[in-house]
Amino acid sequence: MKKLVALxxxxxxxxxxxxxxxxxxxxxxxxxxxxxxxxxxKVGENAETFKVEDGTIxxxxxxxxxxxxxLAMNHDFKNFEFKAKVMTFPGSxxxxxxxxxxxxxxxxxxxxxxxxxxxxxxxxRTGSLYSVDDVKEVYVKDNEWYTESITVxxxxxIIKVNDRTVVDYTEPDNVNKPGGRMISNGTFALQGHDxxxxxxxxxxxxxxxx
Numbered sequence: 764m765k766k767l768v769a770l771x772x773x774x775x776x777x778x779x780x781x782x783x784x785x786x787x788x789x790x791x792x793x794x795x796x797x798x799x800x801x802x803x804x805k806v807g808e809n810a811e812t813f814k815v816e817d818g819t820i821x822x823x824x825x826x827x828x829x830x831x832x833x834l835a836m837n838h839d840f841k842n843f844e845f846k847a848k849v850m851t852f853p854g855s856x857x858x859x860x861x862x863x864x865x866x867x868x869x870x871x872x873x874x875x876x877x878x879x880x881x882x883x884x885x886x887x888r889t890g891s892l893y894s895v896d897d898v899k900e901v902y903v904k905d906n907e908w909y910t911e912s913i914t915v916x917x918x919x920x921i922i923k924v925n926d927r928t929v930v931d932y933t934e935p936d937n938v939n940k941p942g943g944r945m946i947s948n949g950t951f952a953l954q955g956h957d958x959x960x961x962x963x964x965x966x967x968x969x970x971x972x973x
Contacts, residue, residue, distance in 0.1 A: 793835045795951070796820060796967040803833025807867035812955035819850075819965040820953065822857055827955040830865040835969065841948040842972040846912040848965050849879055849889075853905045855960035856883035858893065860952040861913060862945075871952055873943035877913055877922055879954075879962055881905050890922050890929035895944075898929050916972050918946055 795803065798818040806813055812824030820829070831838050845861065856879070863874030878891035881901050889911065891897040902924045903909040914921040922930040934946050953964055 790970045790972075792968045792970045794966075794968055795831050795833060795835060796965065798965065801829070803831065803835075805830045805832035805865055807865075809868075809955065813953070819963040820967075821961070821963055822953060822955045823961040824955055824958055826870075826957060828860070828866075828871055828952045829955070830863070830952045831950045832865065836971060838950040839948055840915075840950065840969065840971075842916045843969050844912065844914045844972060845951065845967075845969045846910055847967040848908050849911050850908050850963040851879060851881050851889070851905050852961045853882050854884075855905070855962050856880045856885055856956040857960060857962040858954035858956070859911065859913065860954065861915065862947050862949040863952050864949050865952075873947075874949055874952075875920070875944060875946075876954070877911065879911065883956075883960065890924045892920060892922060892930050892932055896930045896932040900929075902927060902929060914972070915946065920946070 800815055801813060806827055806829045809825040809827035812822060812827040813829045814821050847859065858876040858879050860871050860874045860876050863871045866872065875895065876893040878887050878893050879889055880887065881889055881903060882905055886899060887893060887897045888899060888901050889903060909925050912923045918934040920930065920932045921928060938945050
């Protein structure tokens, strides 16, 4: 009898979990960029660093950061898959921040940065989890579109370049990074690094994970 009761309780538990599981399995990719404007994005100083041309976000100018501030998940992401198509030009540097928060100026003080850089003087190359798990190899070329993706689930961060895993990092439980550089929650930001750097972004997508 006790065994039957236990099995019944387990069945009820699984039944209650199933709709939630199906919800995440069926979660669709959400576009964060409409290809026409910067609606849903917010930038502080040096806003002229970002503009939209031919369906892409063109990043070129003084140091600035473009934060996603739109309706998708109320621009507050925790566990997710993110992907974007990126093109760099020779000598250019940029980055994609996650678990960050809007600030008017300066380098974002919250969240991690994923590097975008194939030929800049900074040796940390595309796909690096900046200053945490850095990539020295160059996997893609300037002047060519490639896909950069970020998956965060729990304490694990996976970064891929054209479906090739270049970083698989699990944040230690006792991590204590200054300035909020740790897994938490927040939005995304694209980096304008310097006037000599030009980078294009398009097809910016995200979907939630449990």
